[in-house]
Amino acid sequence: MSKVGFVTMGESAGGDDVPTVGIGMLGYGFMGKAHSNAYKTLAYMTWPPPLMPQLVSIAGRNEEAVAGAARRYGFDGYVTDWKQIIADDRVGVFDNSGPNNFHAEPTIAAAEAGKHVICEKPLGRTADEAYETWQRVQAAGVKAMCAFNYRFVPAVRLARMIIESGELGEIFHFRGSYLQEWIIDADFPMVWRLDKDVAGSGALGDLGAHVIDLARYLVGEISAVSAHTRTFVKNREGQAVTVDDAVESIVDFENGAVGTIEATRFASGRKNGLTFEINGSKGSLSFDIERLNELQVHYRDSKPGDLAQGFRTVLVSEADHPFWEHWWPQGHMIGWEHTFVHEIHHFLSAIREDTEIGPHGATFEDGYRAAEICDAMLRSAGNGARETLSYRS
């Protein structure tokens, strides 16, 4: 029997001396499916896995639905009260894939019960909520990761490597947007994501937070923002929509770069259009998640007299590309869901090796800072003023 972090581990069923870790999950919807798939896939695709996940228990309020999810994904059992997961000694990792209003309390409780925690973004509906979550979880001393999964796209990690290496030189611009279209129809129903009490914010926290996190991960800390918001459809099914349908913002970075961040659910024809471009003194990068495995890379001076400069369409799928040791020969594309495989692999590795979540994984401090920036954007949208960021520590 070995101990890794706070988790008691047995011998892996798969052999190879991999300790096991029990997973307790909150939520069985979109994110629950994505996380469950990741645990099941990493068990053999990232071989040997850092820890062999055992799907112990899954929590959800609708018993029939959660029971079905448990059967489908192979959890040993299910519960309708997440506190039962906290109390379950078999659980070493608490995976919070629930809706935003269930992020803070269960995550804190899990950490305080000694479980490592991975929590979907946004960490909190407000900066205050995110801050408290961070502080209390940090005090508990467990591993804690905020599930900004797009850091784990191979092309995004490659972008980070290129920037860190200095190959782009000084960064001047970040230009990020996350465009979706799913609520354009005025008769689309009043779902929880449109309710401020549950979601915190709208396109901003759901989509914009991803872009904010990527901006911070790739360019650096944000120092000031200006923002406008819009709610194009103000009532749905007789209820007030209390969040933004779209947010446009300008961001200043501490290192002198300046950029724009936009998020909207009203961009007709854009299905899941997360894009960014970064311009530096020596080169540029461009990315569009609808072409997940491509990164556009431009170097100003690849060699003297080179007449063939231009953005290169890099198919991020070579053996020496990030994460690609787990997958297929070059050119055999992987999908969106594998960002979670990489992410949870990183999380389990940090538990196993007792290493830091950051800088490649988003820490709870990263989650808090993204929330702080979202709050500043909402303030700016309300008062029309540029908001300078100040982060609590």
Place this chain on the structure above:
Amino acid sequence: MSKVGFVTMGESAGGDDVPTVGIGMLGYGFMGKAHSNAYKTLAYMTWPPPLMPQLVSIAGRNEEAVAGAARRYGFDGYVTDWKQIIADDRVGVFDNSGPNNFHAEPTIAAAEAGKHVICEKPLGRTADEAYETWQRVQAAGVKAMCAFNYRFVPAVRLARMIIESGELGEIFHFRGSYLQEWIIDADFPMVWRLDKDVAGSGALGDLGAHVIDLARYLVGEISAVSAHTRTFVKNREGQAVTVDDAVESIVDFENGAVGTIEATRFASGRKNGLTFEINGSKGSLSFDIERLNELQVHYRDSKPGDLAQGFRTVLVSEADHPFWEHWWPQGHMIGWEHTFVHEIHHFLSAIREDTEIGPHGATFEDGYRAAEICDAMLRSAGNGARETLSYRS
């Protein structure tokens, strides 16, 4: 002998009863070359031309250079003082292709001398200057056009037609940027475009003004802005750079749409990257001027049950596409310089037929309003506040 507008016209050398009009031009640089080419090309490509241009006189301060330009483009003569063009009775059209600090005075003088005027953008270095130019030229009663040539890209005109027809429904978003890279190197010299006294502003007035004009032309009037600016290289050749290297802004439209407008000369790898995307309730458009003859068009519901919805790459080169009656069979691309052919054709047609410059041509009021918006962006960048637009009439 016929009279069109304020111009005395003789029989065209080319026959076909096309009256002639004498052209006097200020400036022989980049824009002078582009405008000269346009007059020469439209004379036979847009057949019969609305008026047969006679290149009468060209003005410039460097005598050797302006003499060479006159020979090259076939002007009857040249002058080193623009006032000689104003005084030249053979000149019916004054074409101002000079630098920004030579826009107001010569243009006003020409109009007050009874000449029709076409003036390069920006109309003025400030809203005040643009306003005075507009007012005094309007009082003179001549035809006046601000040379926002990108309205005359076939794909842009098609975009306008699609939006006007209602095929995109209610417009939610405009996302425009104009990205260049030519002054990234810190040792690029201190040219006039970097001097506020001459240019008025930097990337904003030079590039951003184009995007602002397209936003107004395609989406509608802008009602408020927030902006940040940056000057990344603050000194060149020992002189202070007194304009913005980059501007990022958020724009609100009177019709409820919201968008971003960005202009920069620090986007490595982007040569002349004017792009925009427009999202509406029924569809979207996307354009990149580096692919001049393409327009991306998305319709939400082309037909019931259609499984093949998506952005269409429309090669704007069909016989029934805008301006295309002048050119080639489908798929035989035209170049950037022909935007000026279309633009000046429009201008000469308005003189010949005594029709309005607007809505397809940019009027001097359009030129003034773009300047007003630029000024508001600079104010916002300075004070950090959202600036509400109010336009003088």
Place this chain on the structure above:
Amino acid sequence: MSKVGFVTMGESAGGDDVPTVGIGMLGYGFMGKAHSNAYKTLAYMTWPPPLMPQLVSIAGRNEEAVAGAARRYGFDGYVTDWKQIIADDRVGVFDNSGPNNFHAEPTIAAAEAGKHVICEKPLGRTADEAYETWQRVQAAGVKAMCAFNYRFVPAVRLARMIIESGELGEIFHFRGSYLQEWIIDADFPMVWRLDKDVAGSGALGDLGAHVIDLARYLVGEISAVSAHTRTFVKNREGQAVTVDDAVESIVDFENGAVGTIEATRFASGRKNGLTFEINGSKGSLSFDIERLNELQVHYRDSKPGDLAQGFRTVLVSEADHPFWEHWWPQGHMIGWEHTFVHEIHHFLSAIREDTEIGPHGATFEDGYRAAEICDAMLRSAGNGARETLSYRS
């Protein structure tokens, strides 16, 4: 206990009354990994699965390697002689993911032992071998499928639906190629894929066979071919390369269409470049597997007076797109490996429901016909003559 086809099935561990089926696999390399992943993934992603696969046994000649694969993917056991799988009563499905020279004999043996068989392409190294395999397996009466997995790309299935619906009208052209680059270096080693005895042919059977199969699936039967082949590097590691490095061919279709099919491992920069374009009297389709979830669709006359015709970039990821009910919200891309999930799901469904493998799955007759076409191409390359196809029945 229920019986499905020739397989005895128990209660699924996952419940939901899904019978189980035992899987015996030959091969643990690239295709073994891809097929293993598919069985594991379909068990919960295609919910409920048609049959719940039980990974019973995996065969390979290198004991250490096959034992590792068994542990990794969770097979109950492993063997070093594939005949042990044939003899294993727990095995209901024989999955042949082995090299080409192990396709015929084990597959025939498995079928004759009453096991359903799925065999990687090419079905045989020659048309004769493929024919015998087809005939003997057919006589055995089991379900048999040739693993042309690219039929199960969502975009490819959508292409088939569009063509079948008549939306492209009469088909004139097919233009298909499969471009890779992995053996350009003359010092790349002499692997089994370059040995005619093991592989049958080179780029032709490995890559070209996929394009041939897609041509037949999408356009119709091929009636004649002309072909040239090249072996650019004739010796590797002191051994003769006995297969083609590249093949170019012209194909006539029975329905009057004409096209080209090309396959090469010498296309620098093309990683896994399977592309095709189909032109018909009413429209066209274009596909590139490096953008797996995109299909370019052009309709000549979407509506009268439509000025916005062009190829549409269809992101094949909508809820009503083929196979997409198993996956994610729109725009969340899936990867190459899921073609196998769809393929094996189709195979297991055919077993469970006793339905036909064709037309959407490739039958062994399809596998044979592809081999017949490959043989004709090699003959044509050798004798310089157009070869008319005649298929055995």
Place this chain on the structure above:
Amino acid sequence: MSKVGFVTMGESAGGDDVPTVGIGMLGYGFMGKAHSNAYKTLAYMTWPPPLMPQLVSIAGRNEEAVAGAARRYGFDGYVTDWKQIIADDRVGVFDNSGPNNFHAEPTIAAAEAGKHVICEKPLGRTADEAYETWQRVQAAGVKAMCAFNYRFVPAVRLARMIIESGELGEIFHFRGSYLQEWIIDADFPMVWRLDKDVAGSGALGDLGAHVIDLARYLVGEISAVSAHTRTFVKNREGQAVTVDDAVESIVDFENGAVGTIEATRFASGRKNGLTFEINGSKGSLSFDIERLNELQVHYRDSKPGDLAQGFRTVLVSEADHPFWEHWWPQGHMIGWEHTFVHEIHHFLSAIREDTEIGPHGATFEDGYRAAEICDAMLRSAGNGARETLSYRS
């Protein structure tokens, strides 16, 4: 008075000591418009021009039409019998922009009258006709150029430079196609291009000849071909269509490369789709004329450990790019018609400087060899056999 070649030249009206040359043109249709535009444009865009063209006379059978063309483009006069141009002493250059059946006789007559000749492609309707034209014109000792204008696309010239420099290494593949759609409709009329007596062949000579010429220009001489042809619509307006609607071919090059060449007028959605890709041992190139100013360039090893390899989208518009010294700042696209400006500039330079037309301009031998290859393709399509090329000298 100066003499250049066989042409008496006076002082240019534009000054700068540029001698003039009189142009006599046959044809006022599509090509006549394109060539006329080129002479007018090069006079000031390529400054100083090698010779200052004087548009002396234009010939056409329809008097009203040719008179209109003369007025429009500024020819001094027109004739309805091309022999009058041959007899006109003012004419130093005979520009044959007429239909294919008027290529040989007038061109030979002009050359034998001492005029330099530029003739549209195909040089002859058959190899025999092209050969005789070449031989007799060569004997006349004048400058002679076959108007394969696509050699003069800046991106194509850049492609040639890259290949000549050895940067692609050994060439393995050429993959060229020219796809149009304009006669898909069965009720499209019976135009001269569909009549073998006038046109020689169909898509092959009209479109395929361009691809053949580019293949020879970029990769090298063609040594053998196999081809299939199709005539999808066999009757139009009650007349037999006597040419191919489409041709598919495989080509062997003398240097060991192998490729495909395709031409069709039945590719729905492809407007003017001339594309090619070239793969070599060190890199690849890809081009699509619908994106005229872009060249895709891939280098296998830009530098050790480079993780960002991929096809570069080179915007061929830099000051040091081919032909670009005549045009605009980077990113300001030029159009298809300027290929003729570059081409005729090259031709006039060869006259002025008494330099060779080749290798960058297509000689009449190049025109003959393209016709020989077309003939071989038609033979192969007829007899089903690979045809080895043998060229007359």
